[in-house]
Amino acid sequence: MKRRSVQVRLTLWYTLLMAGMAGLLLVFLLVISGAVSRQTAMDQLETTLRENLSQVSLGDDGSLQLGEDFSFYQNGVYTLVYSQSQALLAGQVPVSFTASEPFQNGQTRPVDGEGGQYYVLDFWVPQGWESGLWVRGILEAPENPQTVTNLVFIAVVTLPAFILLAALGGYGIVHRAFRPLEEITATAAAINEAADLSARVAVPPGDHEFSRLADTFNQMFGRLEGSFEAEQQFTADASHELRTPVAVIKSACEYAEKYGETPQEQQETLAMIHRQADRMTQLIQQLLSITRLEQGTEPAQREALDLAALVTGVCADQPYPKDRLTCQVQPGVWVRGDRGLLARLLQNLIDNGFAYGKPQGHVWVTLGTEGDQAVLQVRDDGIGIPQDQQEKIWQRFYQVDPARREGGGAGLGLSMVKKIAQLHGGRITLDSTPGQGSTFTLSLPLEKELFAP
Numbered sequence: 001m002k003r004r005s006v007q008v009r010l011t012l013w014y015t016l017l018m019a020g021m022a023g024l025l026l027v028f029l030l031v032i033s034g035a036v037s038r039q040t041a042m043d044q045l046e047t048t049l050r051e052n053l054s055q056v057s058l059g060d061d062g063s064l065q066l067g068e069d070f071s072f073y074q075n076g077v078y079t080l081v082y083s084q085s086q087a088l089l090a091g092q093v094p095v096s097f098t099a100s101e102p103f104q105n106g107q108t109r110p111v112d113g114e115g116g117q118y119y120v121l122d123f124w125v126p127q128g129w130e131s132g133l134w135v136r137g138i139l140e141a142p143e144n145p146q147t148v149t150n151l152v153f154i155a156v157v158t159l160p161a162f163i164l165l166a167a168l169g170g171y172g173i174v175h176r177a178f179r180p181l182e183e184i185t186a187t188a189a190a191i192n193e194a195a196d197l198s199a200r201v202a203v204p205p206g207d208h209e210f211s212r213l214a215d216t217f218n219q220m221f222g223r224l225e226g227s228f229e230a231e232q233q234f235t236a237d238a239s240h241e242l243r244t245p246v247a248v249i250k251s252a253c254e255y256a257e258k259y260g261e262t263p264q265e266q267q268e269t270l271a272m273i274h275r276q277a278d279r280m281t282q283l284i285q286q287l288l289s290i291t292r293l294e295q296g297t298e299p300a301q302r303e304a305l306d307l308a309a310l311v312t313g314v315c316a317d318q319p320y321p322k323d324r325l326t327c328q329v330q331p332g333v334w335v336r337g338d339r340g341l342l343a344r345l346l347q348n349l350i351d352n353g354f355a356y357g358k359p360q361g362h363v364w365v366t367l368g369t370e371g372d373q374a375v376l377q378v379r380d381d382g383i384g385i386p387q388d389q390q391e392k393i394w395q396r397f398y399q400v401d402p403a404r405r406e407g408g409g410a411g412l413g414l415s416m417v418k419k420i421a422q423l424h425g426g427r428i429t430l431d432s433t434p435g436q437g438s439t440f441t442l443s444l445p446l447e448k449e450l451f452a453p
Contacts, residue, residue: 008171010170010174011167011170011171011174014166014167014170014173014174015163015166015167015170018162018163018166018170019159019163019166022155022159022162022163026155026159037142038141038142041119041139041141041142042108042119042121044075044076044077044139045077045108045119045121045137045139046108046121046137048071048074048075048077048079048137049077049079049121049123049135049137050123051069051074052070052071052074052079052135052137053123053125053135054067055067055068055069055070056070056081056125056133056135057125057127058127058131058133062131064081064089064090064133066081066090072090072091072092076139076140077137077138077139078091078092078093078094078137078138078139079091079135079136079137080092080093080135080136080137080138081133081134081135081136082103082133082134082135082136083133083134084131084132084133084134086103086134089133091136093138094113094115094118094138094140095115096113096114096115096116097111097113097115097118097138098113098114099111099112099113099118101120103122103124103134103136104122105122105123105124106121106122106123107121107122108120108121109121110141115140116140116141117140117141118138118139118140118141119138119139119140119141120136120137120138121136121137122134122135122136122137123135181213183214184213184214184217187217187221245276245277245280246276246280248272248276249273249276249277252269252272252273253273255269256269301338301339301340302336302337302338302424303336303337303338303339304334304335304336304447305334305335305336305337305339305342306332306333306334307333307334307335307337307342307367307374307376307444308329308330308331308332308333308367310339310342310343310346311327311329311346311365311367311376312327312329313343314343314346314347314350315327315350315365318350320350320354320363324354324360324361324362324363325350325362325363325365326362326363326364326365327365327366328364328365328366328367329365329366329367330367330368330369333367333368333369333374333446334446334447335374335424335444335445335446335447336424336445336447337424337444338423338424341420341423341424342420342424344416344420345416345417345420345421345442346365346376346378348413348414348416348417349378349413349417349440350363350365350378351413352378352380352413352414352440353378353379353380353382353438354380356380356382356383356438357380357381357382357383357437358381358382358383361380361381361382362380362381363378363379363380364377364378364379364380365377365378366379369446370443372445372446373443373444373445373446374443374444374445374446375441375442375443376441376442376444377439377440377441377442378439378440379437379438379439379440380437380438380439381436381437382437382438383434383435383437384432384433384434384435384436384437384438385430385432385434385438386434417440421442421444424444425444425445426442426443426444426445427442427443428440428441428442428443429441429443
C-alpha cells in the first residue's frame with residue numbers, strides 16, 4: 001500500500017478541518033436563527049399587546065370599553081380581555097389553544113397546546129383601587145421552516161464547493177510552503193546520484209523554518225564538499241608521494257629474494273627499508289596534520305602566550321650547531337595562539353633554511369614588534385628562490401631544488417606554515433634573492449590586554 005505524502009495528508013487534515021468548521025458554522029446559524037426567530041416573535045407579541053392596552057378600560061357602570069384602534073387579531077397575535085375573576089369578556093381563543101394557563105403579569109412564556117407551541121403574555125390593567133382587567137396575548141410559536149429550509153438548501157449547494165475550494169487552496173498553500181523542502185530533497189538526491197557536492201539549495205527569502213533549514217543544508221553541503229575534496233587531495237598526495245618509497249622497498253625486497261646477500265648487504269637493505277619506512281611515516285603524519293588543519297578537525301587551541309619564550313625554547317632545542325643558528329629575541333612579546341602549531345611553524349622555517357642553505361651556511365631567527373604586530377623573521381644565506389617560483393613554494397610538494405632534500409622532505413613544510421599563519425590571523429611573506437638567501441617574515445597581532453611579567 002502506497003503511503004500518502006505529507007503534503008496530501010496535510011491537505012486532507014486541512015480540508016477536514018474546514019469542513020468541520022463549516023458544519024459547526026451551519027449548526028451555529030441554525031441555532032442563532034431559531035433564537036432570533038423566537039425573540040422576534042416575543043417582541044412582536046409584547047409590542048402588539050401594549051398597543052391594545054391603551055384601548056381597554058371600564059366604564060362608570062363597570063362595563064368593558066374598547067377604543068377604536070383596539071384589534072382582536074393583529075400580526076398573528078390574539079388579544080383577549082378577561083375580568084378580574086378571569087372570565088373571558090372579549091376576544092376569541094385560538095381553536096388549537098386548549099391549555100389552561102394561569103395568569104402571570106408581564107411574563108412571556110411558552111405554552112404547549114394540542115396544535116403546537118404558543119407564546120403567552122398577560123398584563124393586569126387596574127381600574128381603581130380594587131378592580132381591574134386582564135389582557136392576554138397569544139401568539140403561535142413560529143416553527144421557522146422556511147429559514148431552516150433556506151439554510152439547508154444553501155448548505156447543500158455551497159458546502160461541496162466550499163470543501164473543494166478549501167482542498168485546492170490548502171494543497172496550493174502546502175505545496176508552496178513545501179517547495180523549499182522539495183528543492184532540498186532534489187538537491188540531496190542529485191548529490192547522492194551524481195556526487196555533485198558543489199550543488200546548493202536555493203534559500204527562500206525571509207527568516208523562517210525552511211530558510212534556516214536550507215541554509216543549514218548548504219553549510220552541511222559545504223563541509224561535505226570540503227571534506228570530500230580534502231579526502232581526494234589526501235589520496236592523490238599520498239598515492240603520488242608514497243609511490244617512490246614503496247617502489248624502493250619493493251625493489252630491495254625483490255633483489256634480496258633473487259640474489260643471495262651477505263649479512264652486510266642484508267643490513268644495508270634493512271637500513272634502506274627502515275629509512276624509506278620512516279620517510280613514509282613522516283609523510284603520512286604531515287599529510288594528516290595539514291588536512292586536519294584545513295578541515296578544522298584539529299582546531300587551534302589559542303591562548304595568550306609569550307612568543308619570545310616559545311621562540312627561545314625552540315631555538316635552544318635545535319640539533320644544528322650553535323654557531324650556525326643565531327636567535328635574537330625581544331622579550332615580552334605576547335600573542336594569542338596555539339603553542340604547538342606556532343612551534344611547528346618555526347621548526348619548519350628553520351629546517352627549510354638549513355635544507356636550502358649553502359654548505360656550512362647560517363640561519364638567523366629574530367623576533368620583535370612593529371606597531372601592533374609581532375614580527376618573526378627566519379633568514380638564511382642559501383640558494384634563494386627565483387621570482388617566478390616564489391608563489392609556488394606555498395603549494396603542496398613543491399620544491400625549488402628537490403635534489404637538496406637529502407633528508408627525504410616532501411615539500412609540505414611551507415604549505416603547513418602558511419596554513420598555521422592563516423589560522424592565527426597572521427600573514428607570512430617571503431623576500432628572496434637567488435644566490436643570496438631568503439627571509440620569511442611572520443606577522444601576528446599582539447595580545448594587547450597582557451604584558452610581560
